[in-house]
Amino acid sequence: xxxxxxxxxxxxxxxxxxxxxxxxxxxxxxxxxxxxxxxxxxxxxxxxxxxxxxxxxxxxxxxxxxxxxxxxxxxxxxxxxxxxxxxxxxxxxxxxxxxxxxxxxxxxxxxxxxxxxxxxxxxxxxxxxxxxxxxxxxxxxxxxxxxxxxxxxxxxxxxxxxxxxxxxxxxxxxxxxxxxxxxxxxxxxxxxxxxxxxxxxxxxxxxxxxxxxxxxxxxxxxxxxxxxxxxxxxxxxxxxxxxxxxxxxxxxxxxxxxxxxxxxxxxxxxxxxxxxxxxxxxxxxxxxxxxxxxxxxxxxxxxxxxxxxxxxxxxxxxxxxxxxxxxxxxxxxxxxxxxxxxxxxxxxxxxxxxxxxxxxxxxxxxxxxxxxxxxxxxxxxxxxxxxxxxxxxxxxxxxxx
Ligand SMILES: Cc1cc2nc3c(=O)[nH]c(=O)nc-3n(C[C@H](O)[C@H](O)[C@H](O)COP(=O)(O)OP(=O)(O)OC[C@H]3O[C@@H](n4cnc5c(N)ncnc54)[C@H](O)[C@@H]3O)c2cc1C
Numbered sequence: 322x323x324x325x326x327x328x329x330x331x332x333x334x335x336x337x338x339x340x341x342x343x344x345x346x347x348x349x350x351x352x353x354x355x356x357x358x359x360x361x362x363x364x365x366x367x368x369x370x371x372x373x374x375x376x377x378x379x380x381x382x383x384x385x386x387x388x389x390x391x392x393x394x395x396x397x398x399x400x401x402x403x404x405x406x407x408x409x410x411x412x413x414x415x416x417x418x419x420x421x422x423x424x425x426x427x428x429x430x431x432x433x434x435x436x437x438x439x440x441x442x443x444x445x446x447x448x449x450x451x452x453x454x455x456x457x458x459x460x461x462x463x464x465x466x467x468x469x470x471x472x473x474x475x476x477x478x479x480x481x482x483x484x485x486x487x488x489x490x491x492x493x494x495x496x497x498x499x500x501x502x503x504x505x506x507x508x509x510x511x512x513x514x515x516x517x518x519x520x521x522x523x524x525x526x527x528x529x530x531x532x533x534x535x536x537x538x539x540x541x542x543x544x545x546x547x548x549x550x551x552x553x554x555x556x557x558x559x560x561x562x563x564x565x566x567x568x569x570x571x572x573x574x575x576x577x578x579x580x581x582x583x584x585x586x587x588x589x590x591x592x593x594x595x596x597x598x599x600x601x602x603x604x605x606x607x608x609x610x611x612x613x614x615x616x617x618x619x620x621x622x623x624x625x626x627x628x629x630x631x632x633x634x635x636x637x638x639x640x641x642x643x644x645x646x647x648x649x650x651x652x653x654x655x656x657x658x659x660x661x662x663x664x665x666x667x668x669x670x671x672x673x674x675x676x677x678x679x680x681x682x683x684x685x686x687x688x689x690x691x692x693x694x695x696x697x698x699x700x701x702x703x704x705x706x707x708x709x710x711x712x713x714x715x716x717x718x719x720x721x722x
Pocket of ligand 1: 362368620623624
């Protein structure tokens, strides 16, 4: 089967790797001149790690990752620990996978390193995709075209493939924007714990964690805004703006923010869950079909799960796309839609405005974490429990084992 993948991000490259393992003929089309990711971290929750295991890349992944000790909720002003979810042996055994922090470039590289050198065509911006009698054809800005049995749109939240198939639809301004920065640790940073720390305050929250094996601290600092005025959704910001927006927050954060060198401000957009992702010879994957707020740390996770499931579905009925795409959607659409909506809801829960509401939320998280210390306490068990490997046999893991 000949497959064209539009977009060489985390989702597109994970899919390319999965499909090559199944023996499919793959070409990636990426609009940029080279593979690349933003200079920031990403949290890989156990469900994502299970997908990476299924793709046979677990050992390489762990070599680049950082094991946090715990997920910790702290008060924005006092740093009081409001809840703690231990991510040690019990947690890992319960979910059959650890919780890992990794730099985005390292995650992308995990998949890219598996690809033959000529599998991706760069500077290829897709402008249209159309069904033909026997397949689909993608058209690019330079006027060239590519025909295949299947075209997969893995081209992110402003997906051209999605637009061609289902119309642009509304990209929804979520009312949130965030600062993203990395602070090198230069050996030791004694004021940031080796945890996934959620600092929750009124109408804002900050997440800090280590990446690059502990060489840098990743910061995601989320605030609220009535609208996003910048044309691009990522603009260069200053340390001073970031410090001003988080004035009055705990001195640990003030110290950390004061060490920031380069900082970007991101507008956060999402979409409503779709009812359908596929036509006869075209489908979607990752942010192209289910863009979501990052508050459950699931966007890249969902894209990697999609990749494993889609490649497996295609291999179950070789040459017969209809049942394969139907299986893929049936497996993935309900789950990703639920995660999209729950991530939206976290925008409210994490930003409760009054001390009373915050205290009630934190007490509930702490109660749940104590009641069953193996699970998350923050009501994400249903996200982490999912095992994309159970969708179908995938030989890579068996070979690895
Ligand atoms: C602040 C923040 C924090 C996050 N934290 C986490 C986290 O902790 N855990 C997690 O799992 N997720 C997280 N995410 C979400 C995650 O980054 C995304 O969901 C993920 O990168 C989506 O991957 P993708 O491959 O679907 O899309 P993208 O990464 O957007 O890749 C799309 C690719 O397609 C290319 N492209 C676009 N249009 C075209 C075109 N027309 N033609 C050709 N190529 C095209 C682009 O250049 C790009 O390379 C976070 C997101 C944000 C904003």
